[in-house]
Amino acid sequence: MKGSYREFVLQCLRCGGRYSPHEVHTWCPACRVDGALDALYDYDTLRRDWSRASLAGQHERGMWRYDRLMPLASSRFAPSLMVGNTPLYAKPELLGPGSPLKVWIKDESRQPTGSLKDRASALAVAHALECGATTVAVASTGNAASALAGMSASRGLRNVIFLPRTAPREKMAQMIGYGAEIVLVDGHYDEAFDQCLQACEQNGWYNRTTGINSYMSEGKKTVAFEICEQMDWQTPDLMFVPVGNGCILGSVYKGFADLLQLGWIERIPRLIGVQAQNSDFMHRAWHSGQSMDIVERRTPSSLASSINVALPRDRLKAMRAVTASGGEFLCVDDHSIVRAASELAARTGVFAEAGAASAYAGLCKYAELHPHTPQTAVILITGSGLKDTSIYLPNTATSVAAAATRAARPTAALL
Numbered sequence: 519m520k521g522s523y524r525e526f527v528l529q530c531l532r533c534g535g536r537y538s539p540h541e542v543h544t545w546c547p548a549c550r551v552d553g554a555l556d557a558l559y560d561y562d563t564l565r566r567d568w569s570r571a572s573l574a575g576q577h578e579r580g581m582w583r584y585d586r587l588m589p590l591a592s593s594r595f596a597p598s599l600m601v602g603n604t605p606l607y608a609k610p611e612l613l614g615p616g617s618p619l620k621v622w623i624k625d626e627s628r629q630p631t632g633s634l635k636d637r638a639s640a641l642a643v644a645h646a647l648e649c650g651a652t653t654v655a656v657a658s659t660g661n662a663a664s665a666l667a668g669m670s671a672s673r674g675l676r677n678v679i680f681l682p683r684t685a686p687r688e689k690m691a692q693m694i695g696y697g698a699e700i701v702l703v704d705g706h707y708d709e710a711f712d713q714c715l716q717a718c719e720q721n722g723w724y725n726r727t728t729g730i731n732s733y734m735s736e737g738k739k740t741v742a743f744e745i746c747e748q749m750d751w752q753t754p755d756l757m758f759v760p761v762g763n764g765c766i767l768g769s770v771y772k773g774f775a776d777l778l779q780l781g782w783i784e785r786i787p788r789l790i791g792v793q794a795q796n797s798d799f800m801h802r803a804w805h806s807g808q809s810m811d812i813v814e815r816r817t818p819s820s821l822a823s824s825i826n827v828a829l830p831r832d833r834l835k836a837m838r839a840v841t842a843s844g845g846e847f848l849c850v851d852d853h854s855i856v857r858a859a860s861e862l863a864a865r866t867g868v869f870a871e872a873g874a875a876s877a878y879a880g881l882c883k884y885a886e887l888h889p890h891t892p893q894t895a896v897i898l899i900t901g902s903g904l905k906d907t908s909i910y911l912p913n914t915a916t917s918v919a920a921a922a923t924r925a926a927r928p929t930a931a932l933l
């Protein structure tokens with residue numbers, strides 16, 4: 519276990535400034551919200567003191583197993599829920615026996631509150647308590663907030679959620695159940711983002727919001743650590759990651775990069791960021807080659823609410839992930855996301871929410887574009903289908919495509 523704060527520094531992705539964790543919390547003081555920070559560890563010492571073999575002998579399960587690569591003095595304030603330790607299913611023939619792509623599914627729908635966001639929110643709660651905060655807050659379209667509410671509940675920590683009025687009912691139900699204080703915002707995520715920031719600055723609350731709190735990727739990156747361990751340190755050729763704010767994509771890259779520094783893996787997979795057609799800022803920026811400062815911000819309108827954003831708040835980390843890994847951005851339309859969700863559920867029993875199913879839709883598209891290249895691929899299923907059931911239910915407008923793909927199956931008629 520790490521002894522002190524001295525063993526990591528924070529570096530701004532934008533200006534390169536380096537800070538000690540005593541000086542800054544969440545963003546670069548020079549670049550403000552545009553200055554995402556990387557946590558950099560004492561990799562030389564870790565290489566000497568720690569090994570894949572010593573990790574294998576460790577009993578601790580879940581994300582805190584990797585606490586030496588976390589930006590905390592210790593894990594003593596970790597929420598008392600099992601976060602992480604999610605299954606990786608080998609489904610080599612998911613795309614059919616003839617397909618050259620061999621597939622694994624990392625199933626994050628099994629997290630305590632039903633999404634990968636638990637990894638970040640668990641770290642937020644531990645960090646907030648370590649900093650002496652008594653209230654934590656977040657702006658969210660749903661999953662980050664239900665995760666923060668659940669993790670806070672396990673620690674008896676007061677939490678305030680800034681949520682667009684239009685958030686899915688299921689996610690709102692979770693927050694109410696967990697006892698969060700909810701501020702319903704008229705408008706989109708961007709209004710919630712601004713209100714939360716203002717309230718945190720006025721009241722001295724700890725702000726977990728993605729894109730403001732640079733520590734969140736340090737929690738989410740543990741999903742990459744688990745995949746490496748589960749694949750016996752043989753990283754796949756490709757990994758498909760849904761992209762909204764870009765935090766998960768950036769985090770997955772950081773996880774692999776940490777392990778590469780330790781010499782535990784030999785290469786980082788090519789990371790494929792998957793966006794929805796009507797929420798495709800990163801995809802457009804990538805293909806145009808333009809600076810992200812001038813790429814047009816369009817009002818997003820994908821039904822996949824958890825990846826529906828105008829301006830990805832973690833765009834710097836997301837772009838680095840794709841560029842540095844030799845990956846790419848793909849874009850899939852809502853119809854193919856809905857079809858992918860139903861197909862994944864029916865073929866594997868993994869029940870994904872629309873945002874999560876986009877990873878599988880991206881894999882299918884990639885397979886069409888590169889039909890002859892034998893490769894191994896992991897798809898990251900980021901959240902449970904129970905979080906927003908509307909795409910699966912035939913009597914809602916958005917479910918028409920889903921019902922159509924199942925038309926031959928009698929159950930569709932019974933629903």
Ligand SMILES: *Cc1c(COP(=O)(O)O)cnc(C)c1O
Binds near residue numbers: 760901
């Ligand atoms: C948040 C979320 C995403 C997108 O993650 P970003 O970090 O915003 O890119 C994808 N799927 C699910 C289920 C999510 O909750």
Ligand SMILES: [Zn+2]
Binds near residue numbers: 534535
């Ligand atoms: Zn900076």
